[in-house]
Amino acid sequence: MENxxxxxxxxxxxxxxxxxQEIAGRMTRPRWYYPVMGVLMAQLVLVYGxxxxxxxxxLVLWLIGAFWLPRLYVARTGVVGRFPATLRxxxxxxxxxxxxxxxxxxxxxxxxxxxxxxxVLALTSLISTIVIGQTLDVAYRADVCRDKExx
Amino acid sequence: MxxxxxxxxxxxxxxxxxxxxxxxxxxxxxxxxxESLGVADSVLSKHLGALVVAGYVVLDKPTGKGRVKxxxxxxxxxxxxxxxxxxxxxxxxxxAELGSSPLSRGE
Numbered sequence: 001m002e003n004x005x006x007x008x009x010x011x012x013x014x015x016x017x018x019x020x021q022e023i024a025g026r027m028t029r030p031r032w033y034y035p036v037m038g039v040l041m042a043q044l045v046l047v048y049g050x051x052x053x054x055x056x057x058x059l060v061l062w063l064i065g066a067f068w069l070p071r072l073y074v075a076r077t078g079v080v081g082r083f084p085a086t087l088r089x090x091x092x093x094x095x096x097x098x099x100x101x102x103x104x105x106x107x108x109x110x111x112x113x114x115x116x117x118x119x120v121l122a123l124t125s126l127i128s129t130i131v132i133g134q135t136l137d138v139a140y141r142a143d144v145c146r147d148k149e150x151x
Numbered sequence: 152m153x154x155x156x157x158x159x160x161x162x163x164x165x166x167x168x169x170x171x172x173x174x175x176x177x178x179x180x181x182x183x184x185x186e187s188l189g190v191a192d193s194v195l196s197k198h199l200g201a202l203v204v205a206g207y208v209v210l211d212k213p214t215g216k217g218r219v220k221x222x223x224x225x226x227x228x229x230x231x232x233x234x235x236x237x238x239x240x241x242x243x244x245x246x247a248e249l250g251s252s253p254l255s256r257g258e
Contacts (some may be wrong), residue, residue: 006247009240012167014235020170024189025181078183079176124176144175 017145024141026077033073034133040065041100043127049107081140089139091109096136099128156235156244160205164189165198170233173208173225181221199223207232 040062047058076082084090103125107118156202161170168188172179185195207229211222225233 007243009243009247012162012240013237013244015164015167017173019168019187020175023172023175026183026187030187054208078180082175082177114178146175 001063004009020145023079024144026054027079027141027144028072029133029137030076033069034137036065037069037133041104041129044120045103045107046118047127048104049113049114049121065112081144083140083143086139087145089136089143092132092136092139092150096132097131100125102112102126139143153231153234154229155239156232157239158232158236160201160207161233161236163198165194166202168203169195169198169205169223170225170229170236173223174230174233178211178224182224184223189240198234202229205229205232 044058051058055132066126084093103121107113107121113121165188169184172184181192181195184199185192188195190199194225199210200206203210207226209226211224211240212219212224219221
């Protein structure tokens with residue numbers, strides 16, 4: 001077999017790292033991505049808790065957003081990620097889901113909530129989606145940049 | 152544990168970059184790979200073709216509305232081969248570093 005020098009091997013490993021850095025950079029979600037997702041979640045919580053007659057419209061709006069946002073992202077980046085690939089990103093992903101589900105779950109399960117509590121839950125949903133979503137994005141790209149081969 | 156194994160198919164620079172990207176994601180679109188590598192369509196097609204023949208990559212052209220896009224996905228065999236290749240590269244570098252350390256020279 002051909003003998004490969006350590007310099008050649010080192011260059012190859014650097015090439016792998018650079019390629020992953022480049023693709024991870026492309027996978028950055030646009031600034032509006034999580035705020036839009038957060039608004040969709042917040043309006044769902046708000047409408048479910050306060051305006052019973054608008055629930056169907058709110059749900060349809062949410063479904064349209066939930067369907068199109070990820071597709072728009074994939075069309076824009078040309079990449080579908082493998083996620084979560086590490087324990088850290090798995091934990092952030094779980095936290096993100098909890099941030100989405102808990103405010104909605106409380107609103108659905110409790111029908112005696114005051115206007116103030118519903119507004120707080122909607123705001124919690126909005127903020128957690130934006131903040132944890134951006135953390136999730138960082139974890140997502142860190143998974144792609146990992147030095148070692150993905151499992 | 153991945154067994155270190157040098158892979159001539161993967162080691163070619165452009166194919167190494169393709170594999171580095173595909174191993175880190177679920178799938179990537181042809182145009183994204185082309186832009187990332189900075190090569191012409193024909194060059195990328197040639198290298199992807201070699202990886203497909205080796206059984207390391209599969210290409211998919213989902214039909215639907217609009218322009219048909221080609222998506223590349225790394226197979227299980229491809230991931231295994233790439234992991235083995237990376238492990239071999241790391242072993243070469245580690246061995247060389249140990250060989251040049253003062254301790255290994257008995258200083």
